Amino acid sequence: MVIRIAAVGDVHLDEDVVGRFRPALEELPDCADVLLLAGDLTRHGTEAEARCVAQEFGGLGVPVITVLGNHDHQCDQVPQVVKVLEDAGITVLEGTGVVLECAGGRLGVAGVKGFGGGFAGRCASDFGEPEMKAFVRTTTDSADRLAQALHSLDCDLLVALTHYAPVPDTLAGEPLEIYPFLGAYQLGQAIDSAPTALALHGHAHAGSERGVTPGGVRVRNVAHPVIKQAYSVFHVGDHLDQGEVSRLSASGT
Numbered sequence: 001m002v003i004r005i006a007a008v009g010d011v012h013l014d015e016d017v018v019g020r021f022r023p024a025l026e027e028l029p030d031c032a033d034v035l036l037l038a039g040d041l042t043r044h045g046t047e048a049e050a051r052c053v054a055q056e057f058g059g060l061g062v063p064v065i066t067v068l069g070n071h072d073h074q075c076d077q078v079p080q081v082v083k084v085l086e087d088a089g090i091t092v093l094e095g096t097g098v099v100l101e102c103a104g105g106r107l108g109v110a111g112v113k114g115f116g117g118g119f120a121g122r123c124a125s126d127f128g129e130p131e132m133k134a135f136v137r138t139t140t141d142s143a144d145r146l147a148q149a150l151h152s153l154d155c156d157l158l159v160a161l162t163h164y165a166p167v168p169d170t171l172a173g174e175p176l177e178i179y180p181f182l183g184a185y186q187l188g189q190a191i192d193s194a195p196t197a198l199a200l201h202g203h204a205h206a207g208s209e210r211g212v213t214p215g216g217v218r219v220r221n222v223a224h225p226v227i228k229q230a231y232s233v234f235h236v237g238d239h240l241d242q243g244e245v246s247r248l249s250a251s252g253t
């Protein structure tokens with residue numbers, strides 16, 4: 001059983017980017033069963049930018065599933081952004097999951113944006129000022145909802161989709177000082193609490209591609225500036241092969 005998963009994050013679309021991904025996206029039915037988007041679809045989270053995303057990623061020959069990123073929250077238009085995406089047939093996950101019938105089996109995707117907080121030994125703690133407690137509880141709530149979504153799915157292959165990173169491995173290349181704003185260990189714990197086969201995230205534009213959770217789940221940072229192609233394709237079954245599908249120049253995006 002092999003399921004082919006295409007993924008990219010941090011495409012940060014606005015009018016000037018529309019059309020750059022489309023030629024490669026039109027080829028998706030030949031090489032993938034599904035496209036997963038790891039958030040930061042827009043630059044500032046406006047409804048107009050969401051329409052650009054709908055134009056670029058709508059009506060493809062494979063299902064498209066996404067989480068939002070922090071940039072998609074910037075203008076406080078999340079309900080409008082989600083509606084535009086859903087009207088274009090894109091499934092938006094936030095503490096929820098979906099099961100797709102693929103030729104290679106039932107693919108379960110659980111998604112959440114996630115949040116920061118840092119990693120073991122260098123993380124924020126639920127202590128002190130109300131603002132700090134609220135920060136950390138935002139992270140733990142998000143991780144809890146990811147865990148619930150992962151456990152709710154009846155499928156053959158389980159994938160976790162987040163914007164923020166669940167491990168520090170895939171942040172290598174980013175300044176150490178900003179790690180706590182790029183991800184949180186609680187997301188990794190949620191992923192490890194379920195029989196997750198693969199975890200995909202974005203957000204860390206200067207990070208690196210490959211990592212693993214403490215429980216041994218393979219993690220891939222698919223931020224577009226990292227993968228430098230329209231999307232990566234993962235063949236997931238008994239093992240994981242990462243296809244190097246180079247179909248788009250990374251220039252300008």
Ligand SMILES: [Fe+2]
Binds near residue numbers: 010040069071203205
């Ligand atoms: Fe981004």
Ligand SMILES: [Fe+2]
Binds near residue numbers: 040202203
């Ligand atoms: Fe981001």
